[in-house]
Amino acid sequence: MNFSEKNILYAGIGISILLCLLIPSVCAGPSDNWFPDNRWIQQISGQNYQNTIQISEEHAPDRLIVRYKPESMKSQSAMMSVQAMAHAEAGSRVVRDLSTSGVVGMQVVQVTGTSLTRAMEIYETNPDVLYVEPDYRISLSPIEKTGTSAPIQAPSFRAAGTGWPNDPGYSQLWGLENTGQTPFYGKTGADIKAPLAWGATTGSSSVVIALIDTGVDYSHPDLSSNIWQNPGEYSNGADDDGNGYIDDIRGWNFVSKNNDPMDDNGHGTHCAGTMAAVGNNGIGVTGVSWNTKIMPLKFLDSKGSGYTSDAISAILYATQKGVPIISCSFSGPGESLALKEAIDSSSALFICAAGNAGANSDITPQYPAAYPSSQIISVAASTYHDTLATFSNYGTSSVDLAAPGVSIYSTTKAGGYSYLNGTSMAVPYVTGTAALLKARNPSISTPQMKSKILGSCDVLASLSGKVATGGRLNAAKALDVSIPTPTPTITPVPTVTHTPTPSPTPTFTPVPTVTRTPTPSPTPTFTQIPTVTRTPTPSPTPTFTPVPTVTRTPTPSPTPTFTPVPTVTRTPTPSPTPTFTPSPTQGPVPPCGVYKKDLQSGFLRQGQAAVYGYYIPVDGRSKIEWSLTVRGTCGAGQGIATAAKTGGLKDNNNACAGSSVFDLYVCRDCNPQNSRCYANYYAYGPNAYTSITKPASGSTYFVMIFARSGNGMYDLQMNSYKCTGNTPIIVASAEQGMQMAGTDSGVSPASIPVPTAEFVQL
Numbered sequence: 001m002n003f004s005e006k007n008i009l010y011a012g013i014g015i016s017i018l019l020c021l022l023i024p025s026v027c028a029g030p031s032d033n034w035f036p037d038n039r040w041i042q043q044i045s046g047q048n049y050q051n052t053i054q055i056s057e058e059h060a061p062d063r064l065i066v067r068y069k070p071e072s073m074k075s076q077s078a079m080m081s082v083q084a085m086a087h088a089e090a091g092s093r094v095v096r097d098l099s100t101s102g103v104v105g106m107q108v109v110q111v112t113g114t115s116l117t118r119a120m121e122i123y124e125t126n127p128d129v130l131y132v133e134p135d136y137r138i139s140l141s142p143i144e145k146t147g148t149s150a151p152i153q154a155p156s157f158r159a160a161g162t163g164w165p166n167d168p169g170y171s172q173l174w175g176l177e178n179t180g181q182t183p184f185y186g187k188t189g190a191d192i193k194a195p196l197a198w199g200a201t202t203g204s205s206s207v208v209i210a211l212i213d214t215g216v217d218y219s220h221p222d223l224s225s226n227i228w229q230n231p232g233e234y235s236n237g238a239d240d241d242g243n244g245y246i247d248d249i250r251g252w253n254f255v256s257k258n259n260d261p262m263d264d265n266g267h268g269t270h271c272a273g274t275m276a277a278v279g280n281n282g283i284g285v286t287g288v289s290w291n292t293k294i295m296p297l298k299f300l301d302s303k304g305s306g307y308t309s310d311a312i313s314a315i316l317y318a319t320q321k322g323v324p325i326i327s328c329s330f331s332g333p334g335e336s337l338a339l340k341e342a343i344d345s346s347s348a349l350f351i352c353a354a355g356n357a358g359a360n361s362d363i364t365p366q367y368p369a370a371y372p373s374s375q376i377i378s379v380a381a382s383t384y385h386d387t388l389a390t391f392s393n394y395g396t397s398s399v400d401l402a403a404p405g406v407s408i409y410s411t412t413k414a415g416g417y418s419y420l421n422g423t424s425m426a427v428p429y430v431t432g433t434a435a436l437l438k439a440r441n442p443s444i445s446t447p448q449m450k451s452k453i454l455g456s457c458d459v460l461a462s463l464s465g466k467v468a469t470g471g472r473l474n475a476a477k478a479l480d481v482s483i484p485t486p487t488p489t490i491t492p493v494p495t496v497t498h499t500p501t502p503s504p505t506p507t508f509t510p511v512p513t514v515t516r517t518p519t520p521s522p523t524p525t526f527t528q529i530p531t532v533t534r535t536p537t538p539s540p541t542p543t544f545t546p547v548p549t550v551t552r553t554p555t556p557s558p559t560p561t562f563t564p565v566p567t568v569t570r571t572p573t574p575s576p577t578p579t580f581t582p583s584p585t586q587g588p589v590p591p592c593g594v595y596k597k598d599l600q601s602g603f604l605r606q607g608q609a610a611v612y613g614y615y616i617p618v619d620g621r622s623k624i625e626w627s628l629t630v631r632g633t634c635g636a637g638q639g640i641a642t643a644a645k646t647g648g649l650k651d652n653n654n655a656c657a658g659s660s661v662f663d664l665y666v667c668r669d670c671n672p673q674n675s676r677c678y679a680n681y682y683a684y685g686p687n688a689y690t691s692i693t694k695p696a697s698g699s700t701y702f703v704m705i706f707a708r709s710g711n712g713m714y715d716l717q718m719n720s721y722k723c724t725g726n727t728p729i730i731v732a733s734a735e736q737g738m739q740m741a742g743t744d745s746g747v748s749p750a751s752i753p754v755p756t757a758e759f760v761q762l
Contacts, residue, residue, distance in 0.1 A: 058334060059134035060307055062116060064092070065338045066123055067130045068105035082128045083107065089126075090119040096309065100244070101316035102345045106338060108135065108309045136334040138311060140214075140267055140304030141356040141422060165279045165286040169417065173285060174384045175274075175404030175429055183671055184407060185613055185700060186384025192403065192429055194288060196476035197436060202279060203289030204439035209275060209431055210318035210326045210348070212311060213268030215261040215298035217413045218250055220269060222277045222284040228295040230321075243320050251296040252317060254310040261296035265304050266413040268296065270420050271329050273411030275428035276435065284417060285410060288432025288475065289439065295323060300330065308334075312342040319346040324438055324446070327431040329424035331355040331366040340371050347375075349446045351431045353423040354380045354393040361395035370398040375446055377453060381405025381426040382472050383669050385698045387462040390668065392423055394466040401457050402466075403429040403473040407674050419674040433475040440479060452478045462698070595621070595722040601715050602760070604662065604707040609757035611673050614701045614718060622723040625691035626703055628683070632660035632712040660710030664688045665754050667702045672754045677702070679752040684708070706757055 068083060079099075087093060091113020098106040111119040116134070123132040171181055176194035178186050208228055218227040230249050232241030239246045251261040263269045272287075272294050279290030297317060299310035311330070318326055319342075326348045343350055350373070355366035361378075369378035381389040382402040388394060389406050405426035412418040430453060437449050444452075456478040457471025464470045602610055614624065663684040670677035683690040695701060705714055 058137045058332075060137070060309075062111050063095070063135040063307070063309065064109050064111060064116070064119060064123070064132055065135055065309055065312075065336075066107050066109055066132045067103070067338060067341070068107075068128055069130045070104050079105070086123065086126050086129065090114065090122040092119055096313065098312065098316060098342075101313070102319050103312075103316065103338075103341055105130065106312075106341070131337055133336060133338060136308040136332060136336055138300070138306050138308060138330050138332045140265075140300065140330065140424070165290070166282050167277075167279065167284055167286045168282070169285040169409060172409040175408060176286070176288070178384055183613075183674060184384045185615060187386050187698070190382070190384055190386035190472075192288070192433065192473045193476035196481050197288075197433070197479050198290075200476075200479045200481050201436055201440045203276070203291040203432075203435055204442075205291045205293055206442070207289070207325070207435050207438045208293045208295055208321075208323050209435055210295045210297055210314070210321075210323040211268055211272055211275075212297045212299060212314045212318070212326060212328055213263075213271055213330070214265035214300040214302075214304060215253065215263035215268050216251075216272045216294060216296035217263045217269040217411070217415065218261070218296060220273075220411050220413075220415050222281070222411050223269070223272055223294065226276050226278055226287075226292065226294055228293040243317070245317070252298070252314070254297065254299045254313050255301050255306065261298040263296075263298070263413045264302040265300065266418070267300070267304060267329070267420075267424065268298070269413050270408075270410045270418065271327065271424060271428045272296075273417075273428075274408060274425065275327065275432040277411055288429055289435040292432070292435040292439070295321070306330075308336045308339050312339055315339075315342045315346060318348065324348055325431060325434045325449075326350050327427055328352045328368055329422075329427045331369055331423075333364065333366060335365070335367050335371075339368055340373075343368060343371065343373060343375060347446060349434055349449050350376045351427050351434065352376055352378050353427050354378050354395075354399045356381075356391045356422050356424075357393055358391050359393055361393045361398040363395075365395075365398055366393060370395075374450070377401070377430055377450055379403050379405075379423060379426045379430050380467055381421070381423045382463070383699075385669065385700070386460055386472060387669075387696075387698055388466050389421070389423075391421065392426075396465060396468050399467045400454055401430070401469045401471055401473055402426065402463055406669060407671060409674075421670070421675055429473055429475075433473060433478055436475060436479060452480075593721070594719045596720045598718040599715060600718075601713065602705075602762070603711070603713050604705065604760065605711045606660075606707050606709055607758055608760055609672070609704050609706045609755075610714075610760050610762060611671065611702055611704045612716065612718075612762070613671070614703065614720075616695045616697050616699050616701070618697050620697045620722070621695055621720045623691060623693050623721040624695050624701070625689065625719050626664060626666070627717045628662060628664050628688040628705060629715045629717070630660050630662045630686070630712050631714075632710050660712035661685065661708045662688065662712070662714055663706045663708050663755075664690060665704040665706065665752070666690060666692070667704070667754060668696065669699050671702045672704045672757075673759050677754045679704075679754055682752045704754060704757075706755060 066086070068079070068086075083094070087109060090109070090111065092109040092111045094107050095110045096108040098108065114122075120132055120134075123129050170176070174181065174184050174186055175191055178184075178188060178191040180186055180188045205226075216223065216227065218224060227250055230241065230251075233247060233249050234240050235247050235249055237247065241248075245252050245259070247259045249259065252259060253261045273285055275287050276289050276292040276294050277285050277287040279286035295318065297314040299314050300306040311328075315326065324347075326346070328350055329352075331353050350368065352369035353366075354361055354369050357364070357366070361370050368376065378399045380394055380399050380402040381392040382404055383389050383406045384404070388402060392402070392405065393399060403426035405423055406421050407419050408421070408425040409417065409419050410425075410428075433453060434449050437444055437452055453473070454469050456474050457469045458474045458477075459469070459471040463472060598614075600610075600612055604610060616624070661684065664682065665672070665677075665679040666681035667677040668680050681690045681692060692701070703716065703718075705716060
């Protein structure tokens with residue numbers, strides 16, 4: 001090897017070593033990821049933070065979150081120098097410094113001089129940078145973006161107990177108290193036992209909840225008196241409390257960067273009403289806590305979208321103010337180390353939504369709910385039948401408990417009220433319960449609040465293997481209310497009363513047994529008496545005088561002879577009875593036919609709809625089916641043709657057709673009159689028919705008839721079947737016109753949206 005070849009070899013080795021020093025990932029081999037589900041995979045080994053870049057579309061296109069190593073910041077001037085050099089090299093500028101808010105060395109930077117990928121690489125190779133990550137986008141689930149507006153209905157029940165709220169919409173709040181009331185027809189007691197909890201406390205105005213969401217309609221008549229007011233700030237154009245936010249008199253808007261956290265979406269206001277709408281004020285609804293203060297921190301825009309950096313800023317704002325409870329009704333798949341560190345910097349209890357993908361969060365985690373933390377409670381959604389909502393995420397490691405989250409009625413923007421579904425709707429029940437705990441015991445710590453809530457759930461078979469506690473929230477138990485204790489005590493009382501009742505029964509049974517035993521005994525004895533009587537009869541014959549005496553003796557003789565006859569007759573009477581008992585037992589051998597029938601009829605105009613609910617009892621059904629027959633009106637339907645030509649054809653018009661088209665939608669545990677639902681089963685056309693094999697026990701199937709075109713009369717025939725065995729023989733109608741049908745176990749997620757309609761009152 002000559003000199004030049006050696007120089008080339010040495011130069012190559014030197015370049016390789018230099019590359020390994022500057023870019024460790026070039027030389028590193030395969031390894032486990034610290035964040036396996038993070039699209040920007042972060043790997044941490046001891047004190048060395050390394051990133052393998054994978055660009056995701058779900059983040060801000062020109063923004064990064066950078067965290068510098070605290071040990072590198074020996075002084076303020078040193079920290080500023082290190083940061084300035086790093087930003088200059090990466091072609092970025094600081095848009096928000098979070099160091100002063102609670103996380104030392106954390107900054108949000110905007111990349112202007114290079115690509116986001118290149119800036120990421122530069123920060124990663126900087127020895128003073130702890131980690132860098134994209135600014136992830138966070139969006140509301142589609143199921144939570146729209147709700148069904150509804151007026152306050154007249155209460156369907158009242159109670160005479162003290163502490164009962166007089167809010168007119170209380171009967172629609174099944175999550176607080178479930179009596180099986182309309183329009184839900186749920187399971188009695190499938191609720192958080194709010195009335196019992198209110199026996200201990202209805203909340204305190206000294207307790208503050210930070211609501212990090214789309215904002216709050218702070219002018220809503222059911223919320224305005226419970227909106228937090230910053231005691232250290234005045235509306236004067238100055239930062240009076242020195243927290244970096246000017247005139248933040250009632251929270252902050254991190255989207256528009258101003259002091260107006262008004263809700264322009266409705267999601268945050270809905271959550272606010274469930275957790276802390278003013279109770280017993282004769283208006284609208286009531287919250288779990290009647291008097292708690294709500295701090296609105298808006299980081300999601302009118303479309304329900306926001307960024308991690310704004311969520312972090314909101315958390316740090318609440319932390320600076322010493323808020324003990326923070327509500328986070330949002331989630332996403334991106335695991336942000338910066339968001340986790342913001343949570344860790346606070347001492348508050350975080351109540352987080354588990355997510356609405358209907359998936360196992362142990363496998364596909366949703367954040368921040370899935371972060372391992374002693375400060376986080378992850379909440380799934382339950383139904384008014386005390387089952388897990390079909391859309392709710394679950395996981396025995398990543399989800400803690402369930403709370404009501406289906407057809408939840410609450411406040412919304414512009415002073416209204418609406419129904420919404422989602423784990424976001426379940427979070428406020430837990431948040432409100434935490435507020436009651438804090439009101440009753442102001443010195444309670446975050447770990448104690450979490451322990452109280454998780455340790456007092458109602459354990460349910462339907463939630464076993466789904467959430468860590470296996471149960472649903474019970475606010476009364478969490479508050480150690482002694483009222484529920486008699487409930488189990490009352491159960492044994494009838495048992496004790498019943499026990500003595502059967503005791504006399506066995507004592508009574510032997511009495512007739514003894515009576516019956518001697519009854520047959522005289523029968524054989526009686527048989528011998530006539531024999532003895534017959535022997536002396538010939539003896540007195542020689543003496544004619546005693547003949548009448550002898551005649552009198554046989555007179556009682558027939559009487560005993562007659563007595564055994566009924567005795568003999570009674571003995572065979574019970575004999576046929578046991579013989580008859582097996583006969584009916586052997587009866588139901590024929591094939592399993594229709595168990596129950598139901599026929600509903602009515603009239604619909606075009607664009608109108610009717611909804612019927614069918615509850616599947618716990619003893620189950622092997623099949624349920626619906627067939628729809630429609631009879632159009634007005635002959636050939638010239639009214640519709642004329643209206644179409646003149647441009648006067650509108651929804652719900654009075655035009656009619658001879659052949660009307662009505663659709664059939666079937667939704668499980670979702671009432672289209674109250675919520676935005678997606679149909680599990682759908683049929684249309686003449687003689688529409690659909691069926692479900694093995695419908696879910698404890699569920700309610702809402703059948704909606706929608707007049708798609710034309711007007712007419714309809715007949716909805718329901719047949720249910722209850723057959724034993726794994727392969728029952730079902731005598732059913734022909735399955736004609738069926739569009740969707742099948743077994744309800746393991747059914748794919750519903751994908752047919754139920755159309756909006758004018759619902760007729762049935």
